Amino acid sequence: MRIGVLGPRGSYSEMAASRRFPDAELVYFDDIEDVFDAVESHKADAGVVPLENSLEGSVALTLDLLLSRSLFICGEVVIPIRHCLLGRGDPDSVRIILSHPQALAQCRQYIRRRYPGVEMRTTGSTSHAARLAQEFPEMAAIANLEAAKTYGLRVLDRDIQDSKNNMTRFVVLSREMSKRTGNDKTSIVVYLEKDRPGALFAILREFAVRNINLTRIESRPSRKELGDYYFFIDLEGHVEDDAVREALDGIEKAANMVRVLGSYPKDNTPSE
Numbered sequence: 150m151r152i153g154v155l156g157p158r159g160s161y162s163e164m165a166a167s168r169r170f171p172d173a174e175l176v177y178f179d180d181i182e183d184v185f186d187a188v189e190s191h192k193a194d195a196g197v198v199p200l201e202n203s204l205e206g207s208v209a210l211t212l213d214l215l216l217s218r219s220l221f222i223c224g225e226v227v228i229p230i231r232h233c234l235l236g237r238g239d240p241d242s243v244r245i246i247l248s249h250p251q252a253l254a255q256c257r258q259y260i261r262r263r264y265p266g267v268e269m270r271t272t273g274s275t276s277h278a279a280r281l282a283q284e285f286p287e288m289a290a291i292a293n294l295e296a297a298k299t300y301g302l303r304v305l306d307r308d309i310q311d312s313k314n315n316m317t318r319f320v321v322l323s324r325e326m327s328k329r330t331g332n333d334k335t336s337i338v339v340y341l342e343k344d345r346p347g348a349l350f351a352i353l354r355e356f357a358v359r360n361i362n363l364t365r366i367e368s369r370p371s372r373k374e375l376g377d378y379y380f381f382i383d384l385e386g387h388v389e390d391d392a393v394r395e396a397l398d399g400i401e402k403a404a405n406m407v408r409v410l411g412s413y414p415k416d417n418t419p420s421e
């Protein structure tokens with residue numbers, strides 16, 4: 150099985166994919182959009198992409214691509230994110246800190262405290278930052294311990310994320326929907342054209358009256374006009390469950406668009 154992930158080697162996406170598919174062959178891409186392309190064009194059988202982080206919230210690009218492409222979410226993987234500062238020189242010679250924007254944001258307070266005024270540069274992934282830091286001694290990368298080994302870097306500091314409880318949730322992308330396991334979650338997108346009183350309530354009510362637990366609700370701009378949104382909703386249950394099916398039928402009547410992004414087994418593995 151070939152699994153597409155954000156590369157190069159040593160990224161957190163690789164860590165998430167190896168946890169879920171320990172025996173698979175990983176294929177590395179420069180961008181999350183390339184992972185979607187690879188799954189769609191059969192270059193990969195599935196993809197693993199970041200969706201949300203406990204400190205920084207959603208990965209907007211993943212949400213937008215879930216909406217604009219036609220792949221399904223067929224699984225989720227939640228992993229703890231423990232960032233290190235990696236470099237070639239000593240900690241006091243660091244002039245530039247490189248990393249993925251999510252990782253820089255997750256270490257904002259650490260950087261302010263330990264490296265005030267340092268230049269920050271963004272890269273396509275944390276492992277990409279580590280690969281660059283290999284070449285320039287004045288640069289340090291925020292990445293994981295695996296990246297330190299892969300790129301032969303010193304660990305200048307560890308556990309530098311602003312909260313110990315830093316978790317990222319990844320989703321598995323597939324061309325097919327996953328079967329019911331009895332311990333599932335479903336992700337949907339709902340579009341309510343035009344703002345009107347009670348529109349969102351009418352949607353949420355369909356779940357509430359059937360005792361369906363929602364685990365997340367997030368809005369993204371529709372890009373049509375200011376104040377117009379898509380709602381991304383995660384709920385407990387599978388689309389094949391009667392209660393979920395009935396709730397979705399009810400929502401179809403109240404909303405302008407509802408799309409099931411996928412039903413998939415919940416990741417219940419304890420962190421660490």
Ligand SMILES: O=C(O)C(=O)C[C@]1(C(=O)O)C=C[C@@H](O)C=C1
Pocket residue numbers: 155159160161162163199202208230249251252273274275276317
């Ligand atoms: O850069 C990586 O290593 C990634 O896999 C991306 C990513 C993300 O986009 O959230 C994954 C986990 C961390 O939250 C930081 C970066």
